[in-house]
Amino acid sequence: METRAQNQSLAAEFDRRNMDWYMDKLVQVLVFMGGISAIVFIIGIFAFVTMEGAGFLFDGFSFREFFLSEYWEPSDEDDPEYGILALIAGTASVTGLAMVVAIPFSLGAAIFIGEFATGRTREFLKVLVELLAAIPSVVWGFIGLSIMNPLIIELFDVPVGLTVLNAGIILGLMAAPIMTSIAEDALKAVPDRYREAAEALGATRWEVIFKTVIPAAKNGLLGAVLLGVGRGFGETMAVLMATGHSVNIPGSLFDSVRALTATIAAELGETAVGSEHYQVLFTIGIFLFVITFIINLTADLIVRGVKNQ
Amino acid sequence: MVTMATAQSIPESPASDSESTGASEPRRLSETTPAKLAVKDLTISYAGTPALSDVSLDVREHEIFGIIGPANAGKTSFLKCLNLMNTFTAGMEVEGQILFNGLDTHRLKNVYALRSRIGVVFPLPVGLPLTIYENVALSPRLRGVKNKADLDVVVERCLTRAALWDEVKDRLNSLGSLLSGGQQQRLTIARALSQEPELLMLDEFSIAVDPVTTMRIEEVLMELRSEMTIILVTNLVQQARRLADRTAFFLEGKCVEIGETGALFEGNVQDQRTSDYIEGKFG
Known part of the structure; x- marks a missing residue:
């Protein structure tokens, strides 16, 4: 019951x-x-x-004119031309140089923080790197404008300091902290037993890092680089301020260029909503969106590949 | 003496054990051969907490020296300081003297030269994230061997000796870290052998390995004794019995007893705890 x-x-x-x-x-x-x-x-x-x-x-778009013409003349009243080749070249050259600057910096920093620094030094450096990553891009642009510009004019004896060189260095320094952070994560994900096993063979610290840790972390490191590239493509303010913002296919590091992003930022406010110019700027936006999406997706897939191994 | 040692392959029966290895052979060895490794008053502590205290022992050339004992006895810590791997463990302090071939290891200036003469096999297999070939070729490469043909020879020889060649010879370029646990452990052994070590240290190598593979590796070790000195840390008492010439019993951070393996297993012990452990009364 x-x-x-x-x-x-x-x-x-x-x-x-x-x-x-x-x-x-x-x-x-x-x-x-x-x-x-x-x-x-x-x-x-x-x-x-x-x-x-x-x-x-879907109307005025011509693949040929849009991608292959180097003439960006949206304000020509009779016959405006919307060729973004020079803008692509500007973005690509600045991003490329930025990677040349950022890759050694960030890999070096990541290896030092992840493999050599211990205890407080390590924690301190990590915090510092995160702080660096948090500096607003307009501040970087300001540095490019007011410090790098006269410095480049002085050092290389050129008329203008707002160039590919300037923007590339600024962008490289901007991208380095986040790349460092991700590369360091990749190095940290390499199990210590790999290091111990290599040490036990009599490998020096450098040999351990170069022959064991980096091969084991290579996907993560590649992902870090790609994210840096994505950052470079998408960055606007610093690039706008440091490139000189003149439509130009660069022939040397000392040429001024204009980036895709900076073009949108600078011109969108001046166009009439719904006008052809306005629509072209959004088309550039679509292009940027697709490019960064592909880069980030690739980076993500690569980094994911590391974890599945 | 080597052939005799390898010929003894029926480890199960205690009778054959004591007859063939046990006592007579290694004892004669001890009188004639010098100490490969001499440890004097070794004390290890982690941030002030002692893990091993006042251990003194000699490991003789061409012997298999077994170390048995339950967990936390200090066995792994002991191995770690023999090739100076202790420098990477934060807070690990080592006092005392370690002589390798009579040379004080704490005074040497090039720690890498010492490590390259000591092979280590870890409890869990470590297939480095390189190809099988590169796993074994890494150590010769570090020593400066560049010639592909020379490397090929080393790789084949070491993999063969580690009883792995037949299983991997057709896929030397696949990742070592993708092999099964038992295969990876043999790969680890092959890699250690590629160092042509004078001293081979194995730390509970059979934890992640199936019994059949364990027996194969044990046979390999018996053969290797003619070329190198082996320190075998094991949590399997019977493994020490099968392989070791002499055995040390570690307990709670102390070396309780060192003796001829045969004698220890016949109950010829100085400390009751040793025979209790050997007989499985604790641990």
């Missing part, structure tokens, strides 16, 4: 959804919304940019 009564109360308990149960559901829903919001935003932004650029993209 008693057991039956117990069973009944148990059955009642099993059927009753209490506060905890609803709380759990609520949190699940909230977290789920947070999780899918990223997807919603990405799709939303892409849709918005595409819609704004659609008029040009």
Whole structure:
């Protein structure tokens, strides 16, 4: 009899959804919304940019003119020309130089922090690198404008210091901290037993790092570099301030250029909403979006590959 | 004496054990051969907490020296300081003297030269994230061997000796870290052999290895004794019995007893705890 009564109360308990149960559901829903919001935003932004650029993209767009013409003359009243080749060259040259600067810096810093520094030095450096990564890009642009500019004019005896060289160095220094951080994570993910095994063979510290740790971390390191490239493509303010912002296919490090991003930033405010110029700027936005998306996706897939190994 | 040692391949029966190895052979060895490794008053502590205290022992040339004992006895810490790997463990302090071939290891200036003469096999197999070939060729390369043909010879010889060649000879270029646990452990041994070490230290090598592979590796070790000195740390008492010429019993950071393996297993012990451990009463 008693057991039956117990069973009944148990059955009642099993059927009753209490506060905890609803709380759990609520949190699940909230977290789920947070999780899918990223997807919603990405799709939303892409849709918005595409819609704004659609008029040009599906009407006046010519692949030849857009990608292969070096004439960016949107304000020509009679016959405006929208060729972004020079802008692509500007972005690519600055990003390329930035990587030349950033890769040795960030790999060196990551190897030092991850493999050599210990205890407080290590913690201190990590905090410092994160601080560096948090410097606003306009500050970097300011440095390019007011420190690098006269310095380059002085050092190389050139008329203008706002050049590929200037922007490349600034962008390289900007990208280095985040690259360092990710490269250091990749090095840290290499298990210590690999290091110990190589040490036990009589390898020196450098041999251990070069022959064991770096091969083991190479995907993560490559991912770090690609994220730096993505950063370079997307960076706007510093590039706008340090490149000189003149449409030009650079022949040397001392030429001024103009970047894709900087063009949008500088011109969008001056165009009439819905005008052809306006739509072209959004088309550049789509192009940038696709490029950075591909770069980041590649980086992500590579880094993911590390973890699955 | 080597051939005799390897011929003894039926380790299970205690009778054959005591007859063939046990006592007579290694004892004669001890009188004639010098100490490969001499440890005097070795004390190891981690941030002030002692892990091993006042250990003194000699390891003789061409012997298999077994170290048995339960967890936390200080066995792994002991191995770590023999090739000066202790410098990487934060807070690990080592006092006392370690003589390798009669030379004080704490006074040497090039620690890498010492390490390259000591092969280490870790408890869990470590296939480096390189190809199988490069795993074995790494140590010769570090020593400056560049000629591909020379490397080929070393790789084949070491893999063969570690009883792995037949299984991997067709895929030397696949990643070493993708091999099975038992194969990786043999790869680790092959890599250690590629150093042509004078001293081979094995730290509980059979933890992640199946019994059949364990027996194969044990046979390899018996053969290797003619070329090198071996220190075998094991948590398997019977493994020490099968392989070791002499055995040390570590317990709670102390070296309780060192003796001829045969004698210890016959109950010829000075400390009751040794025979209790050997008989499986604790540990």
